[in-house]
Amino acid sequence: MAKYKFEYIWLDGYSPVPNLRGKTRLGNEAPKSIEDLPLWGFDGSSTQQAEGSSSDCVLKPVKFYPDAARGEDSYIVLCEVMMPDGETPHPTNHRATILDDEDTWFGLEQEYFLFQDGKPLGWPDDGYPSPQGEYYCGVGYANVGSVAREIVEEHLDLCLAAGINHEGINGEVAKGQWEFQVFAKGSKKCADDIWVARYLLDRLCEKYEISVEYHCKPFQGDWNGSGMHCNFSTKFMREVGGKDYFLKLMDAFEKNKDEHIAAYGPDNHLRLTGLHETQSIDKFSWGVADRGASIRVPHSFVKGEAYKGYLEDRRPNSQGDPYQICSRVLKTISEVPTA
Missing domain, CATH: 3.30.590.10 (Glutamine synthetase/guanido kinase, catalytic domain)
Incomplete structure (x- = not known):
């Protein structure tokens, strides 16, 4: 069975400049839309985004890109960091509050x-x-x-x-x-x-x-x-x-x-x-x-x-x-x- 590689990437909680982080999720099908990519968890205590006693953070896919370096069955998945409920943006998530206007x-x-x-x-x-x-x-x-x-x-x-x-x-x-x-x-x-x-x-x-x-x-x-x-x-x-x-x-x-x-x-x-x-x-x-x-x-x-x-x-x-x-x-x- 063919496997697809999805590199979930996100911005960590380091300040004043966040670092990029990434980890690979494997799947069985190519995504047709962003809704085809599930939420995924990570250890926020290792990225300065949570305490060790409550370390769960959630990655919410917001956009995916073909990843030519890893082959035609591979994608980079840009994610926002969410709180454990999967709905509330993490305080380090500046994308969630960006002003946007497609005409600008x-x-x-x-x-x-x-x-x-x-x-x-x-x-x-x-x-x-x-x-x-x-x-x-x-x-x-x-x-x-x-x-x-x-x-x-x-x-x-x-x-x-x-x-x-x-x-x-x-x-x-x-x-x-x-x-x-x-x-x-x-x-x-x-x-x-x-x-x-x-x-x-x-x-x-x-x-x-x-x-x-x-x-x-x-x-x-x-x-x-x-x-x-x-x-x-x-x-x-x-x-x-x-x-x-x-x-x-x-x-x-x-x-x-x-x-x-x-x-x-x-x-x-x-x-x-x-x-x-x-x-x-x-x-x-x-x-x-x-x-x-x-x-x-x-x-x-x-x-x-x-x-x-x-x-x-x-x-x-x-x-x-x-x-x-x-x-x-x-x-x-x-x-x-x-x-």
Whole structure:
């Protein structure tokens, strides 16, 4: 009898950054819908989500993806963590409370470092590589090494096979640093896809004996940190827009500056210093094509004084929780009337 592999994955209770966890359930049939995948339990005391004296937690499948790495009879099953009743969301379950709107489109740019033996891939055992400059979108062994491109290309193929919509991949400014970009309609779908893409990358790197470092500033000095720039547009922004609405929206983002920083990932003060194409963490600014602004406004947005299209919030960091990032953006947008 053929067996199907279902890798149930979830976010644990570690803080300030949760870890991805996963365990495999075997089944006899391929799922036709999410309702075909049952609830499943796990030991919450081993994931900082329960006490040992009452350790039961429940995994509730919410989405499944083809898992090309394990074959055609395999799936990744993204789960929410629930309390033992199977109905009440666990306090660590941020997906359950995310603001969502399918007409709000999100594109998240996930930056990360590949690490081996405690240092970024391709860095010398002592000291530093040549200064950053030639690594961004670079090519050649001196810039990208011998294995990094193999990893990012394989990761791209796995994500595409899973149905995760990538818009692009590229080498980033620092040596050993890379980026992939995910676009989706709706905050929940985009955030789901980022978490599954992270899982696929972490698991892929196991066989290369390489780790993925998502920390926004894994080392100090004259090197770029890692962000997760959040591109967003509502239906109103795409179809109507207007300078008056845009300025009111920027006022709302400035008013909620501290709330955004709180939702955009830990240790951002190490990255948002005003250097390396960032705005200082205690300031808010916007600017056309300004990579040092809090929100970068594309030339296409202001073309013909239309003030219509998408915007890029450059403050979210690479270690941030996309559920909280997208939800915070939507909350601020909702404060600005469109009529």
